[in-house]
Amino acid sequence: MTKVLEIKNLNKSFGGIRVADDINLSLTAGRVLGLIGPNGAGKTSLFNLAFGNVKPDSGSILLNGTLLDGMTPHQRARCGLARTWQHVRLFPSLTVLDNILIGARGYPGEHLTQVLFRPSRLAAHMKGSLEKAYGILERCGLGSAAEQTLADLPYGRQKLVGVARALMNDAQCLLLDEPMAGVEGQLYSIMQRVVREVAESGVAVGVVEHNVAFIRDLCDEGVFMFAGKILARGAVSDLIADTQLTELYFGT
Amino acid sequence: MFDLVIIGQILWTSLATTSYLALFAVAFALVLKVNGIFNFTQAAAMSVAFYTAYSCVQIFKLPGAVAFIAAIVMTLALCWIIEITGFASLRKRKASSLFVFIFTFIVSQFASYVITLIFGTWSYTIFPSMFWNVHMLGELAISAWDVPAMASALAAIMGLFAFLRFTRYGQFMLAVSDKPDLAQFYGIDTRKVFLLTMLIAGALVTLGMFLFGTRSLVQPRTSMELMLFAAVATIIGGIGNLAGAAIAAICLGIIQNASILFISSEWQSFLLYVFLFTTIIFFPEGLKLTRKLKVGATSTRQLPQTQLKPQAAAERTE
Amino acid sequence: MEFIYLIIIVIGIYVILASSFNFVIGYGGLLSIAHPAFFAIGAYTAGILARDLGWSGWITIPIGAMMAFCCSIVVSLPALRISGDYLIIASIGFQLGLIEVLKNLKITGGAGGLSNIPAFLVPQIGSAGYAALVTVTALLVVLLLRYVAHGPYGRAVTAMRDDEAAFAALGRSPMWLKLWVLALGSGIAGFAGGIYALYFRYVTPEQFDVMQSNIILTMVMVGGMRTTWGPVVGAVLLEILPQAITFLNLPPSVLGPLQGIIFTSLVLIFMFVRPGGLVSAGQHWHGSDYGPARRVP
Numbered sequence: 001m002t003k004v005l006e007i008k009n010l011n012k013s014f015g016g017i018r019v020a021d022d023i024n025l026s027l028t029a030g031r032v033l034g035l036i037g038p039n040g041a042g043k044t045s046l047f048n049l050a051f052g053n054v055k056p057d058s059g060s061i062l063l064n065g066t067l068l069d070g071m072t073p074h075q076r077a078r079c080g081l082a083r084t085w086q087h088v089r090l091f092p093s094l095t096v097l098d099n100i101l102i103g104a105r106g107y108p109g110e111h112l113t114q115v116l117f118r119p120s121r122l123a124a125h126m127k128g129s130l131e132k133a134y135g136i137l138e139r140c141g142l143g144s145a146a147e148q149t150l151a152d153l154p155y156g157r158q159k160l161v162g163v164a165r166a167l168m169n170d171a172q173c174l175l176l177d178e179p180m181a182g183v184e185g186q187l188y189s190i191m192q193r194v195v196r197e198v199a200e201s202g203v204a205v206g207v208v209e210h211n212v213a214f215i216r217d218l219c220d221e222g223v224f225m226f227a228g229k230i231l232a233r234g235a236v237s238d239l240i241a242d243t244q245l246t247e248l249y250f251g252t
Numbered sequence: 253m254f255d256l257v258i259i260g261q262i263l264w265t266s267l268a269t270t271s272y273l274a275l276f277a278v279a280f281a282l283v284l285k286v287n288g289i290f291n292f293t294q295a296a297a298m299s300v301a302f303y304t305a306y307s308c309v310q311i312f313k314l315p316g317a318v319a320f321i322a323a324i325v326m327t328l329a330l331c332w333i334i335e336i337t338g339f340a341s342l343r344k345r346k347a348s349s350l351f352v353f354i355f356t357f358i359v360s361q362f363a364s365y366v367i368t369l370i371f372g373t374w375s376y377t378i379f380p381s382m383f384w385n386v387h388m389l390g391e392l393a394i395s396a397w398d399v400p401a402m403a404s405a406l407a408a409i410m411g412l413f414a415f416l417r418f419t420r421y422g423q424f425m426l427a428v429s430d431k432p433d434l435a436q437f438y439g440i441d442t443r444k445v446f447l448l449t450m451l452i453a454g455a456l457v458t459l460g461m462f463l464f465g466t467r468s469l470v471q472p473r474t475s476m477e478l479m480l481f482a483a484v485a486t487i488i489g490g491i492g493n494l495a496g497a498a499i500a501a502i503c504l505g506i507i508q509n510a511s512i513l514f515i516s517s518e519w520q521s522f523l524l525y526v527f528l529f530t531t532i533i534f535f536p537e538g539l540k541l542t543r544k545l546k547v548g549a550t551s552t553r554q555l556p557q558t559q560l561k562p563q564a565a566a567e568r569t570e
Numbered sequence: 571m572e573f574i575y576l577i578i579i580v581i582g583i584y585v586i587l588a589s590s591f592n593f594v595i596g597y598g599g600l601l602s603i604a605h606p607a608f609f610a611i612g613a614y615t616a617g618i619l620a621r622d623l624g625w626s627g628w629i630t631i632p633i634g635a636m637m638a639f640c641c642s643i644v645v646s647l648p649a650l651r652i653s654g655d656y657l658i659i660a661s662i663g664f665q666l667g668l669i670e671v672l673k674n675l676k677i678t679g680g681a682g683g684l685s686n687i688p689a690f691l692v693p694q695i696g697s698a699g700y701a702a703l704v705t706v707t708a709l710l711v712v713l714l715l716r717y718v719a720h721g722p723y724g725r726a727v728t729a730m731r732d733d734e735a736a737f738a739a740l741g742r743s744p745m746w747l748k749l750w751v752l753a754l755g756s757g758i759a760g761f762a763g764g765i766y767a768l769y770f771r772y773v774t775p776e777q778f779d780v781m782q783s784n785i786i787l788t789m790v791m792v793g794g795m796r797t798t799w800g801p802v803v804g805a806v807l808l809e810i811l812p813q814a815i816t817f818l819n820l821p822p823s824v825l826g827p828l829q830g831i832i833f834t835s836l837v838l839i840f841m842f843v844r845p846g847g848l849v850s851a852g853q854h855w856h857g858s859d860y861g862p863a864r865r866v867p
Contacts, residue, residue: 051739077741085739091732093855094725101722102729105741109722112750122722149854169740290658341842351841353601353658354787358837361784365830372823476780480666483659518674525667532660533648 002029002064004204005050005081005173010059012049012228019045020056021228027173027204032195034219034236035208038249041225043208044086047175051083052076063173078105082171084162086178086208090150096161097146100133103168133168139197140164141190156183163194173204180211192218212240257391262510268398269467270505271405275460276478277485277501278409278494279453285492286429286449290483292356293334294457296363298475301327301458302465303367305378319378324458331454334359335447360476368472375469382467401463408459409498412452416494421448429492477521481505484528488535575697579769581809582704586711586762588789588801593715594755595787596795596851597724599731600654600748604645604661606782607668608638608756612763613773614678617687620768627690631764638760642753650745657748665780672775683774690768700769707765711758716798718754720858727751728855781830788833791840794847803849808833 005027012020019042027033035043048054050061052073061068063079071079090099107129108114109122137143140160150158159179166174176195183191195218199205209215215222215236222236224245231248232239239245276298283291304326308319338359342352384397416422421444427435428445436442464470464478482497485504489496508523515523591605612634619630649660673681692700718724726747730737734744767773785808793804812829820828840847 053735072738072743073735074738074741074743077739083739085736089733089736091729091736093728093732093853095854098725098855098857102725102737103740107722107726110726110742110747112718112723112754115718115721115723126722151853165740290655348599349655350595350599350601351845354791354837355841357603358784358787358834358841361780362831362834362838365827365834369824369827369831477666480662484663487659522667522670522674525663525670528659528663528667529648532652532656536652536656 001031003027004029004064005206006062007046007050008060008062010046010049010061011057012045012054013057018042018228020049020059023059023228023230025223025230027206029172029202029204030199031220032199032205032207032218034215034222035206035225036210036212036215036222036239036249037225037231040227042228043225044177045228046225047083047177047206047208050076050175051081077169077171080172081175082166082169082173083175084159084166084177084179086181088155088158088162090158090161090165092150095146096142096148096150096153097133097137099150099161100136100164100168101129103165104129104132105169136164136167140167140194141187156185156187159183160187160191160194163191167194167198171203174198174206176205176207176209178208178210180209180214188214216240259510259513260392262513263506264392264394264398266506266509267502268395268402269509270502271401272460272463273478273481273485273501273505274498275405275408275456275463276482277489277497278412279456279460280479280482281486281489281491281494281497282412282456283449283453284486285494286425287339287446288429288432289339289352290356291450291453292353292479293338293359293363294453294482295360295475295479296334297327297330297454298457298461298478299363299367299472300330301454301461302378302470302475303371305462305465306371306376306470309378310376310380316379320458320462323462324455327454327458328451331450332447335450339446339450340443360479364472364476371472373471375471376465377467377469378462378465382469384467397467401467404459405463408456412456413494415452421445425449477524480528481524484524484531488527488531490537572697575701577809577813578701579697579704581806582701582708583762583766584786584789584805584809585708585802586765587759587786588793588805589708589712589715590755590758590762591786592790592793592795592797592801593719593758594752596790596797597719597727597731598748598751598755600752601658602646602661602752603658603780603783603787604665604668605756605759605786606778606780607665608642608759609763609766609782610668610672610773610775610778611638611641612760613767613778614672614684614763615760616764617684617767617771617773618677620690621684621687624688627764627768631761631768634764634767635757635761638763639753639757642756643749646749646752650748654748657752665783669775669779672778678775681775683772684767685772687767687771687773689771692769704765704769711761712798712802715758717858719798720856722857724855725857781826784830784833784837788837790847791837792847794849794851796851797847797849800847800849800851804847807848808836 003026007023007025010020010023012018023046035046037043045054049056052068052071063076063081066079068076068079091102094102107122108118108125114121134143134146137146140163142157142160142164145153145157153161159182163176163179179191179195180188192214195205195207207215207219219236221234222239223230224232224239226248232242232245276294280291280294283289283294301323305319305323308314308322309316314322338355342355384395386393386395388394416426424435424440424445425448427438427440428442432442461475481504482501485501486497488504489498489500504527508520511520511523587605587609594600594602594605615637616627616630616634619625619633620627645660645664646657649656672678678684691703695703719727726742730742730744730747738744789804789808790801791804792808793802794800811832815825815829
């Protein structure tokens, strides 16, 4: 079982608030890890630390053995890390299809020399990307939404687009930040299926979620965070059954 | 080769002339700190201040004190208009930083053209003569301009620091500079704070231009150059650090003036651009040594975003 | 008739300048006012090489463009490494500073300007021919920028402008993208500079100062930012407008600032009344890198 993402002894404080307190965590290929805990426990901060949006006070993060410390977010993404955002953060000027297309790791067309001097290569590459993007859209049940703009899209479907965009990235490690928040009904089961499929394809998935059912159905194991610390880890059902943790969760 | 007296003279005179440079820098830094924007309209305010004073003295033959008051009134009026019709409106529509930048830049250009149309491109000083009595202190020549200039600039800056530390609105300004959203939740009227900041900056630059214009020649493009100097000083001093901006302005001013010992005068103005690029390359977050003297220190040092800070919550529902 | 050709050439040059500036500031969202500085670099480089080394315009104009391209990288790299906002200061400094340098260097002719630049093409094909060539070139530049802006490059630039952090999380570097956008736009401005210098054969530092920044900015704002034809409309309109004013026979000391006032007022008015410009851009980016037969079964 390969450890794809390893977080070692991570510490971070903002002013007097500890958002990461000696965190040791790893994400394994093909498995889904759930991060649960009350708001302000430091779950999203962990994602930000992993991605380099925030610099840790101490500790290190490795992706497939490569040390990520000092790398900018885009460099880490290049190494095989992808994420979705709590507030979706799609690109409003682009259609759904374009939002997905831009999710891919890179295009020859994003280099000026290729654009100017080798346009035929762009067309060939685009054909492949388009097929892949449509495939992902179908898998996510968004096939009919390709040409739509974000203004027309309900929130739940926007979240799906966010996940689809991350899927296009072919990352080895996927961090999902509250994917189920605001998602109901049919979309819920689609989201579940998609995340399960992604994990089965060998990606290491980490999910921050408040939706207990989702965590229980989907996550292979869980981690309970509170005030920046990991208080407990283990099988999700055990974590949920623990009354002390439940008190902490709802008590705050 | 370097006569000690000459060096001493140059240093003294440089120090005296940095009085207005410090005022411009503090004004620019203040608006950046509290309102969160690179206020390039400051050049417009500076031009208005000078040309009002000049007109009063040389065209309407009024005494200097009246000219100063008139300059303050006109400059504050301009700052008021810019803030209320310009920045407030841009804030309301959540204009992008690009738009804000274009606005500030174009306003100062507009002012520059209007001034050129009215006054032409010749150089002027506020009073007909820019020569002041000189007292000799040993072999050092001290102009009657020097001490009053330094004293008034110092008084104005200290007054500002006292205002920020000891008055209610001063504290509001610091709160808004630190965390604008939070300030609103505590009931601080951010619109009033933003306006106040612009007015204070306007007053500072009026004093600065009055000092400058009683000693040096001014053309329509002078204020743009002086403002750029203020911007560089602000960056070197550290964003959010008013005392740092003032000290940086003083140091840069002395270096620029003293450089006459080493380089010819045409290249002196070019020195500013050397400072600018050196700062951007090596000291984008300012020189660390000015940290201790921060007034109203912000613990989370952020790099500037020209995004305007949000206005009162009530307006946001529009 | 000669006068008409002159106007056409000037409009053509401004179309190139406005389109490239639109690419930088409209598509790239880059806060830079140093476009005239790169225009100047192209003009002076092409002019000096043509005059002092006798090289043909076919060589000196592209070299001028390359020079502008490289200078833009050197200037923007330190600023962009920090943040896009530092680019403002760097660009203002570069714009003002370059004019100072041009005024003081001997090789550029100092404040007197660079004169006696040899003629290029005009003796062979006449002003009419040059005007036609400039028009075609301007059109090609507009179409080139359109092609870049509506392809995958444009998609990336648009995404970056929308949300830089989300864009970076997809494995792209916003900094480098901004750098290349600025470099391409500046290189094209340098190219226009070469065309300008080798036609007018005399350039002075004043022709490239901040007034030009206002003019080009006005063309883009009034014409319509982020559109293909907006800058073209802006360039045509705003070149014809000052010509109309010159018929009022005002003294130059009034004419200069008056033009400036008109340009800046137009920008301010459009900013608040019709921010999209005359040819408004749509809300959304439209790609043209996939054709009509898109649906893959």
